[in-house]
Amino acid sequence: MQYFLGVDIGSVSSNFVLIDQQQQVVSKVYLRTNGNPVNAIREGFQSLRRQMPEDAGIAAVGATGSGRHLADIILGADVVKNEITTHAVAACHYDPACQTVIEIGGQDSKIIILRDGIVYDFAMNTVCAAGTGSFLDQQAARLGIAIENLGEQSLASSRPVRIAGRCGVFAESDMIHKQQMGYPMSDILMGLCEAMVRNYLNNVGKGKKILAPVVFQGGVAANRGIRKAFEKSLGLPVAVPENHDVMGAIGAAILAGEAVSASQPTRFRGDGFILEGDFKTRSLDCQGCPNLCEVACIMRDRKILSYWGDRCRKWETSLKPAAQAVVV
Amino acid sequence: MTRVGIPQGLFYFYHYPLWKTFFSDLGAEVITSGPTSRQTIDVGIDHAVDECCLPIKVYFGHVYQMMQQQPDYILVPRLISTEHRSYICPKFMGIPDMIRATMPDCPPLIDITIDCSRETRQLWRDIYQLGTLFKASRKSTKAAYEHGLQEMRSLRVLVRQGYTPGEAMQLWENNGEGQTLDNNSDICVGVLGHGYSLYDPAISLNLIQRLRDLGCKVVLLESCSRDLVEQEAARLPKKVFWTLGRKMLGSALVMDQSEDIDGIVYLACFGCGPDSMVGDIVSRKVNHKPFMLVTIDEHSGEGGLLTRLEAFCDMLRRKQVRELESNIPAYGFYAHSH
Numbered sequence: 252m253q254y255f256l257g258v259d260i261g262s263v264s265s266n267f268v269l270i271d272q273q274q275q276v277v278s279k280v281y282l283r284t285n286g287n288p289v290n291a292i293r294e295g296f297q298s299l300r301r302q303m304p305e306d307a308g309i310a311a312v313g314a315t316g317s318g319r320h321l322a323d324i325i326l327g328a329d330v331v332k333n334e335i336t337t338h339a340v341a342a343c344h345y346d347p348a349c350q351t352v353i354e355i356g357g358q359d360s361k362i363i364i365l366r367d368g369i370v371y372d373f374a375m376n377t378v379c380a381a382g383t384g385s386f387l388d389q390q391a392a393r394l395g396i397a398i399e400n401l402g403e404q405s406l407a408s409s410r411p412v413r414i415a416g417r418c419g420v421f422a423e424s425d426m427i428h429k430q431q432m433g434y435p436m437s438d439i440l441m442g443l444c445e446a447m448v449r450n451y452l453n454n455v456g457k458g459k460k461i462l463a464p465v466v467f468q469g470g471v472a473a474n475r476g477i478r479k480a481f482e483k484s485l486g487l488p489v490a491v492p493e494n495h496d497v498m499g500a501i502g503a504a505i506l507a508g509e510a511v512s513a514s515q516p517t518r519f520r521g522d523g524f525i526l527e528g529d530f531k532t533r534s535l536d537c538q539g540c541p542n543l544c545e546v547a548c549i550m551r552d553r554k555i556l557s558y559w560g561d562r563c564r565k566w567e568t569s570l571k572p573a574a575q576a577v578v579v
Numbered sequence: 580m581t582r583v584g585i586p587q588g589l590f591y592f593y594h595y596p597l598w599k600t601f602f603s604d605l606g607a608e609v610i611t612s613g614p615t616s617r618q619t620i621d622v623g624i625d626h627a628v629d630e631c632c633l634p635i636k637v638y639f640g641h642v643y644q645m646m647q648q649q650p651d652y653i654l655v656p657r658l659i660s661t662e663h664r665s666y667i668c669p670k671f672m673g674i675p676d677m678i679r680a681t682m683p684d685c686p687p688l689i690d691i692t693i694d695c696s697r698e699t700r701q702l703w704r705d706i707y708q709l710g711t712l713f714k715a716s717r718k719s720t721k722a723a724y725e726h727g728l729q730e731m732r733s734l735r736v737l738v739r740q741g742y743t744p745g746e747a748m749q750l751w752e753n754n755g756e757g758q759t760l761d762n763n764s765d766i767c768v769g770v771l772g773h774g775y776s777l778y779d780p781a782i783s784l785n786l787i788q789r790l791r792d793l794g795c796k797v798v799l800l801e802s803c804s805r806d807l808v809e810q811e812a813a814r815l816p817k818k819v820f821w822t823l824g825r826k827m828l829g830s831a832l833v834m835d836q837s838e839d840i841d842g843i844v845y846l847a848c849f850g851c852g853p854d855s856m857v858g859d860i861v862s863r864k865v866n867h868k869p870f871m872l873v874t875i876d877e878h879s880g881e882g883g884l885l886t887r888l889e890a891f892c893d894m895l896r897r898k899q900v901r902e903l904e905s906n907i908p909a910y911g912f913y914a915h916s917h
Contacts, residue, residue: 317882335890359883369901370894375887377874458862541616542781562785 253310257504260318263357265291266497267299270504278302279497288318289530292325311511312519313503324557327520330507337502339363339370342466345492350462355471357384362456382450384471386419405476408441416446444476448484463487468498528552581607584650586641592744592778596734597727604723605713612641615781626681632848634775655688660696665822738801744778764796766895769834771827772846784881793892800830807833824857831861841895842869849876
């Protein structure tokens, strides 16, 4: 049996999915990137391999997320796509009639407006990460609540308090004030959810026409408090797909399946390359010009696979012919 | 020979041919501070006040680097207005003073005031005065300045053909030798932004080249017909009195109606006053084409920018395919939905 692999290497989580020829999810892995994407890619791949049947083969690989280029180097991807496109593809696969996608991840949040199944407009958060998953994470840790339970606790609220949502620092100090005044925790948490939604709709969703069906995905979609706050604020039902946390990876897998064909074999590097050998990243300051670019490179054992980060691409292109020879 | 240094920032991309020709004709040697590098940005951030926009900070870096070459004078014009009743951002007015205050060891600045908002007689008086620095007569000073204006116009002709001002400058300096434009693109993107951020690859994180690498033909606001731009900009209830802001708004509206352009990208600088107004007006007024506002600051991580540009191009391409398949313009249909 042949499957398509999709990987989404995000700032906070790294997700892996395997879909079959009918685009159904066969297995998925969701793990924390913990600041080490190289490790996350190998670990994720390994645990996905363990879940797979013995005879299963990987026919195509799609990579997305901010670490997509790293994933491409280690796994060998047929499609390397930005997060907007992959999330839109996955949302359309979940609900072909979908018109609005709300995606809130670890460090960024986005809105995608779809019409007739294609991206019609999109926006991402600009200068501030307030109102994304990492802020919720931080607050949950401060309050000693497991992030998984934060949504449940907020649902108990009957009278949410108002929290300033424009800025993460303001929100935190406002929460502390409210908590010291003795408001119940559930009301404060629901207030936080509503503040995040307000911030999202005012910044990311500014000027966009949000029409039903609305699909809410990304790690934060697991939080039922946020979902409820969205429904209240939009006056529309908000659907959360079962695989909401790995939608980017699903989109990448679908696109990878479309990209390979009889004439276009997969670039997947194979288990041996990924699981054996030792991957290391290194960085160096290029002294070639006053730009002093911070060049990073990844090596497998002692072989350098790729350079990046130099503006003039002197390093990036220095390896091209040799690197391709290694791939073959 | 007197050496005049021209920092390679701010209005360099618009006015360099004018000043280079002017000072050369007066017998001076013209030197520049070189393209913006990481170092220029770092030094600039150290010297400039922290609440100004990135292009101004970078300009401080250029002046600092200019100082290291020890020219006799550094040209830091006091730009107020380049056309009748329209103005340049007020921060430009104070730049010579800010530089003297932060870099006391600076060589003498040529801080000629450029204010054409009401009349140009004072400007001419200042130009003649400037000529005396090089012991030039009124007649030869006038000739040099007019020669400069003519060279600046010849550069604009190149830019209208689709070269960025940076590329055009190279062609101009090397008498027509330089890179040629190739037209291997299936989508066409209109790009707007203040020239001093957009055309400086270090500030704009190489936005224009990145779009070209993604297979786009890039149309700049300089290549839109000036008359059309003014005509469109005048449709607003109140005149936009910032010269660059008005041009961006007018060009955005021209691009919005142009059949050749598939989408519009607007590069704004964080902390830019005019951009915060004009960018918002443009995003409300552009109704027929996909529009994206990109805000940049001192980032050097380029991932965020690349993700947005890639997604934007994907969107334009999928839309194009859809329109070909269905023969129905996917856009006009939803034109007023946002």
